[in-house]
Amino acid sequence: MGGLKEMIIKGGIVYDPANGIYGEEMDLFIDQGRMALQAKGEEIDARGLLVMPGGVDAHSHIAGKKVNTGRIMRPDDARQGTEPRSAVCRPSTGYTVPNCYAMGYRYARMGYTTAFEAATPILEARHTHEELEEIPIIDKGALTLFGSNWQVKECVRDKDLAKLAANVAWGLCAARGYGVKIVNPGGGEAWGFGANVKGVNDPVPNFDVTPAEIITGLAQANEMLNLPHSIHLHFNNLGKPGNYTTAIETLDLLKDIKPSRMRQVVHVAHMQFSAYGGTSWRDFESKAPVIADYFNCHNHATMDMGQLLFGSATTMTADAPLEYGNARLTHNKWSNHDIELEESSGVVPMTYFRKMLVNAVQWAIGLELALLVNDPWKVLMTTDHPNGSPFVNYPEVVTLLMSKPKRDLEMATLHEQLPKRTTLAGLERELDWTDIAIMTRAAPARVLGLADKGHLGPGADGDVSIYNLRPDEVDTSLDHALVKKALANAMYTIKGGVVVSKEGRILAAPPGRTFWVDATVPQADADRLMIDLEEKFAKYYSIQIANYAVQDAYLPHANVIRAGLSVPQEVA
Amino acid sequence: MRSITITPQKAFCISVEAENISPDKFAPLTLSQIKSLVVWQGNRQKTLSELFVVEGDDAPAKAEELTIRLIGDFSQVKRIGEGMTAGVVLAEESVGMHAGNNMLGGLLSISGSADDWLAREMRGGKVLVMGNAGNYVGSGYRGEKCGMRGGEIEVRGSAGAFLGEHLCGGSIRIAGDAGDFAGAANQGGTIFIGGSTYLPGAEMSKGTITVKGEAKVLPSFQKTEIVQIDGLAFQKYAGDLVDNGKGELLVGVGSS
Structure with a gap:
């Protein structure tokens, strides 16, 4: 097996911020697919080159029914980015919604070795795992949707935290999911009646609960269960002008909850879409400074950028009312979907234009957030693939963050009103390789609670990316074109001790693992929960409870992480 | 004016994808380079000269000054003149699907018939x-x-x-x-x-x-x-x- 061989990476300039290594020349060793202190065997010459842990994407829509709906809706997208099969690779298609194989190859080419699917309803988790299994090379996981689930809302209404925790544990197990995702809590339910919730204190129809209660209840259950990841939250009112107040209000709800692990209490998904000021699209403006200030003053929250880039995108979310708005706004194709007792969702293709002021402001907000938050451990670099832009454009985002001249060049092509609506033009900060290594590697791994990812210490996964860039020589501010080119195709991507990609060519496509969390709860709580669930399945669900959970056969490369009430901190 | 003539070597049972048959693609190339351009037949990659007889002027010329003559039956050959910006493609008989798609300029003249998707997104x-x-x-x-x-x-x-x-x-x-x-x-x-x-x-x-x-x-x-x-x-x-x-x-x- 290739994965078991030994390897030495010689003389790279290593950025491993999780272990306090900030650009030191050193040798790295891989043995049995893991980082080691010593090894023999194949030597890779990385003298003077940029070396980082394999990239980790904590929020990306890469698998499941809505991704596939995007593919079905967009044959026009499928014909972009087609690549014929090769000796190693199966054929690739698509740009914003690539086929499964292309996802794996394209992440690997950029030096990424891990990506997490950000939203899966339990009922459709089987589909998600079928696709995840077909994504080669990278390690994966899927977050499970709980925010509009009937059983969750009933537990919250009854203030029965123990049963809620049992429900979360059962849901994660049924979906073979990794963490608790909450999307526009209560909104999915309201959308069933053509309505939406308008704020965290707006009651959810038919359930005597508010989004605020759902969020705090799930956050408490999450910490009771000692889950590796915190709650992963898509705010109410996302994508609407003036929604920054909802963001601050929601974050304030959670500031007194104690985390059960060394991590945040809440991770905010694609913050860019929730940092909007103004009262309508006419006076739309950035409130990124207010949001960034909040993150600078508080330590219970992290965010990912959700950076928007100009060009083609496909918006897909479990926030169905938002997608209805998008469809109305753009007169574009629209898919709307109801997921029984759990969620609703939607998909709308989108093009972002440079000359459209709203789009330009959105573009600037993502960058403002990343530049204004002082601590890079709190901001993950994402584009909320494929909502803001496809993940293949990450090198563009990195270069924008590293180069003020590049931002100035871009801004010169955008709507002239932009400097009045955002503060981006005045931001001088340019991130360095340490910041980038944190935002794309170390921080996503820590935020997700993946102990063996995002760093290069002994025992960590043997995931390393080597770029054809000399950090000692390249001026990242001026040579941004060179940086972008080098990041797009890593010189080497090593996954679990196997060279999977070299200078953009895929050399091996081994299957990746799928992480999921098995949390234990007291039997009595689980029994109480089952009485409720059996009634719901008998009365409302379209399928039997016995056929509901994803079987292990769907995860032939599973990696189970144990958590729960009786389990101390331990990551398998 | 430079002129290139292309003739199929035989009747094709499996259709050929030949987006490289375009004045823009031919213009900067010598005849032997043109012959080694890639075409796909089904899922097999071939060179132009493996499937066609390619004859004509050797010296590169601008696309505007180039005429490509297609002699014989091209009804199983797809994507002829895709994205062409200038020059002339003259087909003496019929051409296959997607002829002239995404075309930006020049002339595509077909004496026979054209199949589906002619000049789509032109x-x-x-x-x-x-x-x-x-x-x-x-x-x-x-x-x-x-x-x-x-x-x-x-x-x-x-x-x-x-x-x-x-x-x-x-x-x-x-x-x-x-x-x-x-x-x-x-x-x-x-x-x-x-x-x-x-x-x-x-x-x-x-x-x-x-x-x-x-x-x-x-x-x-x-x-x-x-x-x-x-x-x-x-x-x-x-x-x-x-x-x-x-x-x-x-x-x-x-x-x-």
Whole structure:
């Protein structure tokens, strides 16, 4: 097996911020697919080159029914980015919604070795795992949707935290999911009646609960269960002008909850879409400074950028009312979907234009957030693939963050009103390789609670990316074109001790693992929960409870992480 | 003027994808380099000279000064002249699907017939077909919101169904009949049909469709006035009203 061989990476300039290594020349060793202190065997010459842990994407829509709906809706997208099969690779298609194989190859080419699917309803988790299994090379996981689930809302209404925790544990197990995702809590339910919730204190129809209660209840259950990841939250009112107040209000709800692990209490998904000021699209403006200030003053929250880039995108979310708005706004194709007792969702293709002021402001907000938050451990670099832009454009985002001249060049092509609506033009900060290594590697791994990812210490996964860039020589501010080119195709991507990609060519496509969390709860709580669930399945669900959970056969490369009430901190 | 002649070596059972047969691709290359351009037959990659006899002037020349002559049956050869910006492609017989798609300029002249998707998503230039054309002439490909945006297509024979679907600009002239749903979802282009068609202009929001012969008109079109064009009477309709459309449909008087 290739994965078991030994390897030495010689003389790279290593950025491993999780272990306090900030650009030191050193040798790295891989043995049995893991980082080691010593090894023999194949030597890779990385003298003077940029070396980082394999990239980790904590929020990306890469698998499941809505991704596939995007593919079905967009044959026009499928014909972009087609690549014929090769000796190693199966054929690739698509740009914003690539086929499964292309996802794996394209992440690997950029030096990424891990990506997490950000939203899966339990009922459709089987589909998600079928696709995840077909994504080669990278390690994966899927977050499970709980925010509009009937059983969750009933537990919250009854203030029965123990049963809620049992429900979360059962849901994660049924979906073979990794963490608790909450999307526009209560909104999915309201959308069933053509309505939406308008704020965290707006009651959810038919359930005597508010989004605020759902969020705090799930956050408490999450910490009771000692889950590796915190709650992963898509705010109410996302994508609407003036929604920054909802963001601050929601974050304030959670500031007194104690985390059960060394991590945040809440991770905010694609913050860019929730940092909007103004009262309508006419006076739309950035409130990124207010949001960034909040993150600078508080330590219970992290965010990912959700950076928007100009060009083609496909918006897909479990926030169905938002997608209805998008469809109305753009007169574009629209898919709307109801997921029984759990969620609703939607998909709308989108093009972002440079000359459209709203789009330009959105573009600037993502960058403002990343530049204004002082601590890079709190901001993950994402584009909320494929909502803001496809993940293949990450090198563009990195270069924008590293180069003020590049931002100035871009801004010169955008709507002239932009400097009045955002503060981006005045931001001088340019991130360095340490910041980038944190935002794309170390921080996503820590935020997700993946102990063996995002760093290069002994025992960590043997995931390393080597770029054809000399950090000692390249001026990242001026040579941004060179940086972008080098990041797009890593010189080497090593996954679990196997060279999977070299200078953009895929050399091996081994299957990746799928992480999921098995949390234990007291039997009595689980029994109480089952009485409720059996009634719901008998009365409302379209399928039997016995056929509901994803079987292990769907995860032939599973990696189970144990958590729960009786389990101390331990990551398998 | 540089001239290159291409002749199939035999009849193809499996169709050939030959987007490299284009003046822009040939222009900077010598004859031997042209011969080694890549084409796909099914899922097999081949060179141009493995499937075709390639002859002509060796010295590179600008695309504007290049004429490509296609001798023999090219009806199993797809994507001829894809994205061409200048120069001339002359086909002596019929060509396969997707000929002249995404074309930006120059002339694609076909003495025989063209298969489906002729000049889809064309932006400029001219396509002339002496015989018939298949379905989806000048339309957008699957899922695309915008088909042809500019340029000119002339078909001396008849055209198939969905002529100019999602048309955004440019003009299409068909001497004979057009199949069902000509000009569906027209957003600003001009279509003239010398013969007859069935249910033209469904979902059109802008643009003009003129049918000299007979046409079954959708009930979502509103009859307006009778106009005279070149001494002939046409009934004018506004529509398609299901989409609040501002398009014009003209049908020769005498049809329903």
